[in-house]
Amino acid sequence: MTIRIDRLITAGTFSLDGGTWDVENNVWIVGDDSEAIVIDAAHDAAAIGTALGGRTLRAIVCTHAHNDHIDAAPALADATGAPVLLHPDDLPLWRQTHPDRAPDGELADGQVLTVGGTALTVLHTPGHAPGAVCLYAPALATVFSGDTLFQGGPGATGRSFSHFPTIVGSIRDRLLTLPPETVVRTGHGDPTTIGDEAPHLAEWIRRGH
Template identity: 85%
Template sequence: MAARIDHLVTSGTFALDGGEWDVDNNVWIVGDDTEAVVIDAAHDAAAIEAALGGRTLRAIICTHAHNDHIDAAPALADATGAPILLHPDDLPLWERTHPDRAPDGELADGQELEVAGTRLTVLHTPGHAPGAVCLHAPELGTVFTGDTLFQGGPGATGRSFSHFPTIIDSIRDRLLTLPPETAVRTGHGDSTSIGAEAPQLQDWINRGH
């Protein structure tokens, strides 16, 4: 059976630089009827485990380490035995949320993860966070962008560990090079496509340089 993409929305709080905001997060599950990976274990480990429906969880993949994307990761790992994978450049952010529990493995640019016969290629896309990554699944015609690219433009860069010119470079060099029909499945809000975002992103690129 070919891999499919399941989608769950969880709600909680994003906290950074002394502020807190209520947020809804997209949790993406990629797999088949027997195994899966979770992209961003946000807020509610029990709900994510229920959505897995008894499938073997191969990995918990973190697009970055802002607390709203990783707060449920340790509990989900404990419940399933799955390793938590994070790009090492985001360890300083991870440690703010989970000082006593390190990730189990590292993500690296160009690394390929496989689940249910489907490849997920890691694209290091810093800017929103130093260790932010996107996950390109060409067989599914999809890229999971975390908070790097949204419907309407780049992710926020107004807080600690973020940098606007860097996120613009990441989007231009790593995401706009993907096929225009590629679906963009984001960390918050509605999905979009590379082709839909490319024209307006040129305006952001001009502003950033």
């Protein structure tokens, strides 16, 4: 069966360090006609469940644990029986949103998740958050970047648990080494490509010093 990528946009709020902002998030659903994984269960478990269209949900993968990327994860897990997977370095952030419910499993650098016969490799890309990860699917010429890389630059690093030189290093060493035609499917906003973002690296490095 043919693998496909569906994008659902959900709306809610992002809260950290005493502030709250309205946001729209990309929820990525990767799978075939029978099974799928969800990347970042944001805001609306019911809408995500509807978008699955009856497919078996194999995993709920969290690119990081800011509340706007994980707030619907427990409800979606309860509704589907799918495990919530998170890199352990982001547990302090997770507990701010879900103090009484732990993730079901850990993500590790180099780990391979398979859905619909397609492999997605976990890339640990700290900086926006300590446990931030991206998922690289070479067969789909796609990397799901969470909030690590956007159209026009790195994710935000002005709040707790973030570090600008670290995110620049993650992008340089883990993402810009991917083929330039790789589509970057981001946590918010429109996709870009590795080739479009690579020329800006020197500028980002200067900003980091």
